[in-house]
Amino acid sequence: MPLAQRVMDKIERIVDDEMQAVGGQKLAMPTLLVPDNWKRTGRWQTTGDELFTLKDRKQATLILGPTHEEEITAIVKATVRSFRELPLRLYQITRKFRDEARPRAGLLRAREFVMKDMYSFDVTRDQAIDTFHALEHAYRRCFDRIGVPYAVADADSGNIGGSLSKEFHFVHRSGEDTVLKCGGCGYTANEERARGSCAGHGSAYLAAIVEDTKDGGKKRVASRLVVVPADHEPSALKIRQAWPIAPGQRLELAPVAAHEATALATDADMLAPLVDTCASAGLPETSSAVAGDWHVALAGDSCSQCTDGRLASQRAIEVGHIFYLGDKYSRAMDLTVMHRGTRDFVQMGCYGIGVSRILQAAAECCGSPGAGLRWPASIAPFMAAIVPLAGIEHAAQVYAALAQVVVGGRCVFDNNVAVDDRDYLSPGFRLHDAQLLGFPVTLVLGKAFAATGSGVEVQLRLPLLQQQRLPATAVGIQLAHSNDECRAHVPLDKLGEFLSCVLA
Numbered sequence: 001m002p003l004a005q006r007v008m009d010k011i012e013r014i015v016d017d018e019m020q021a022v023g024g025q026k027l028a029m030p031t032l033l034v035p036d037n038w039k040r041t042g043r044w045q046t047t048g049d050e051l052f053t054l055k056d057r058k059q060a061t062l063i064l065g066p067t068h069e070e071e072i073t074a075i076v077k078a079t080v081r082s083f084r085e086l087p088l089r090l091y092q093i094t095r096k097f098r099d100e101a102r103p104r105a106g107l108l109r110a111r112e113f114v115m116k117d118m119y120s121f122d123v124t125r126d127q128a129i130d131t132f133h134a135l136e137h138a139y140r141r142c143f144d145r146i147g148v149p150y151a152v153a154d155a156d157s158g159n160i161g162g163s164l165s166k167e168f169h170f171v172h173r174s175g176e177d178t179v180l181k182c183g184g185c186g187y188t189a190n191e192e193r194a195r196g197s198c199a200g201h202g203s204a205y206l207a208a209i210v211e212d213t214k215d216g217g218k219k220r221v222a223s224r225l226v227v228v229p230a231d232h233e234p235s236a237l238k239i240r241q242a243w244p245i246a247p248g249q250r251l252e253l254a255p256v257a258a259h260e261a262t263a264l265a266t267d268a269d270m271l272a273p274l275v276d277t278c279a280s281a282g283l284p285e286t287s288s289a290v291a292g293d294w295h296v297a298l299a300g301d302s303c304s305q306c307t308d309g310r311l312a313s314q315r316a317i318e319v320g321h322i323f324y325l326g327d328k329y330s331r332a333m334d335l336t337v338m339h340r341g342t343r344d345f346v347q348m349g350c351y352g353i354g355v356s357r358i359l360q361a362a363a364e365c366c367g368s369p370g371a372g373l374r375w376p377a378s379i380a381p382f383m384a385a386i387v388p389l390a391g392i393e394h395a396a397q398v399y400a401a402l403a404q405v406v407v408g409g410r411c412v413f414d415n416n417v418a419v420d421d422r423d424y425l426s427p428g429f430r431l432h433d434a435q436l437l438g439f440p441v442t443l444v445l446g447k448a449f450a451a452t453g454s455g456v457e458v459q460l461r462l463p464l465l466q467q468q469r470l471p472a473t474a475v476g477i478q479l480a481h482s483n484d485e486c487r488a489h490v491p492l493d494k495l496g497e498f499l500s501c502v503l504a
Contacts, residue, residue: 003437004359004381007379008355010380011379012093012116014378014379015353015355018142019118021141022134022135022138024089024090026092027090027091027092028092029065029071029092031064031065031094032063032064033062033068035053035061035063042247045247045248046247047066049099051063051099052098064097066098067350073330086122087123087127088120089120093355094114095115096117097111099111107357108317108360108361109176113354113356115356116352116355117351117352118350119348119350120132120349120350121335121348122347125326129164129324132164139351139353140152142353148361148365148376151169152167152168152169152188153166153168153179154194155167155192156192164324165323167190167321168319170317170319170358170364171316172361174315176315177316177318178190179316180196180311181314182305182306182309182311183310184306184309185303185305192296193237194311195305196298196301196311197278198229199278200229201280202227202276203227203279204255205234205253205255206253206264207224207225207226207234207239207274208221208252208254209221209222209223209245210252211250221249222271223269223270224271224274225264225270226239226274226276226294227261227274227275228294231298232296232297234253234294235295236251238292239251239294242290242292243274273289276291277293297311298311299312317364319361320354322349322350323350324349325348326347326348327348330347331345362375362376362379363438366438371484372436372438373436374467375463376463382418383416383439384439384440384443385418385443386417386418386419386443387420387430388420389427389445389447392419392421394445394449395421397492398492398495404496405499405503412503420433440460440461440462441459441461441503442459442461443456443457443495444459445457454493457487457490458487458488459485460485460486474488475497
């Protein structure tokens with residue numbers, strides 16, 4: 001719809017600004033992809049049912065692109081001839097497709113979505129890590145400008161791959177993700193990746209790598225014990241990172257009783273047990289045990305990064321994810337450059353922002369139940385709405401006054417004002433509609449304005465934290481604060497000065 005499209009356009013402009021500020025070059029890649037490169041990287045086998053595929057008239061298989069690591073690697077391989085052409089940072093903003101098992105909540109989890117994805121190419125690992133941190137700062141600037149409170153969490157790389165990953169979240173109760181944050185040092189991580197400290201007797205689990213057989217059964221490929229603190233579950237993510245699993249195989253975990261664990265610990269067919277450093281094992285001593293962090297951290301656990309903090313959980317909506325990929329894709333697709341006498345694989349990173357997801361996540365986070373939206377000023381469909389209740393002819397004077405409002409060196413109302421000319425609707429309906437749509441500034445021109453040419457009713461509807469910081473008076477004009485908005489009656493000749501003050 002047009003208003004939502006304006007929000008999307010503003011988000012995209014912010015993203016474009018910050019990506020180009022760090023050397024990003026924009027391009028467009030195809031949506032219809034062939035599976036050849038996906039087979040080379042192994043993701044054809046591992047992505048599973050989330051991959052949208054179709055057949056063309058010649059019965060050739062095609063993919064509706066969910067992400068473009070393979071394609072961009074092939075493009076760079078075909079065009080880059082020397083290390084002197086690196087670093088390279090290429091990005092696009094385009095529609096992606098994923099066959100979600102349970103689409104929900106509109107744009108938060110959809111089968112079709114708009115995403116910004118950047119791919120970086122560097123000569124050395126150190127340069128790639130520097131790029132990762134540069135893009136992390138660029139993402140922080142993006143979300144600072146968007147204006148919705150966010151958290152940055154250590155995260156798992158998932159099917160994308162790589163060894164370093166961070167997620168960007170809007171914290172909100174409707175989120176599908178859980179992040180754990182330390183109240184002391186501020187350490188923040190996705191629940192899957194978080195490291196918490198606790199103590200207690202160990203609980204044992206049997207971890208097995210299994211694969212399906214042709215007759216419909218399953219075969220155990222390898223197994224080992226995992227011991228974690230009592231009241232905690234083993235982390236499949238952390239176990240998989242230490243115990244590689246081939247395509248077509250999966251990890252299964254099942255609790256075992258103490259007497260069974262003691263017997264299994266000495267079984268010659270079992271791999272070395274994984275024993276959590278926070279658990280007292282309760283197993284026969286063995287020098288082959290692999291110590292580490294193998295449990296899922298919980299709210300209330302001590303922070304692993306500081307001495308006195310504890311982890312607290314928050315529901316959150318993921319809106320961005322950045323990865324250091326290393327040579328996962330360049331090695332699979334043989335993308336190399338000669339540097340200082342050695343030919344080596346190019347180091348890569350990828351950086352995603354869910355543009356359409358931000359649209360709905362911002363609405364979720366900034367709305368008031370039953371009382372409409374509260375768009376941050378930077379992405380509101382229109383910064384202001386003029387509602388002339390006594391004739392459309394009076395709107396021109398106010399529009400001219402708004403053209404003089406400058407905040408931060410720019411005219412914030414330039415191409416950013418809607419005029420509600422629906423005079424066939426009642427005044428109450430039009431005012432309520434402006435509130436529901438969440439325009440930061442609503443300017444009501446009533447009968448008094450029509451009679452005298454002055455006295456504009458200004459309604460300010462900003463995100464709550466910003467609204468709470470509004471002054472009691474501005475340029476000598478009193479603001480009436482309520483739970484939902486602030487109101488003031490402003491002479492037309494002071495309108496520009498008043499808005500410049502309250503929006504600064």
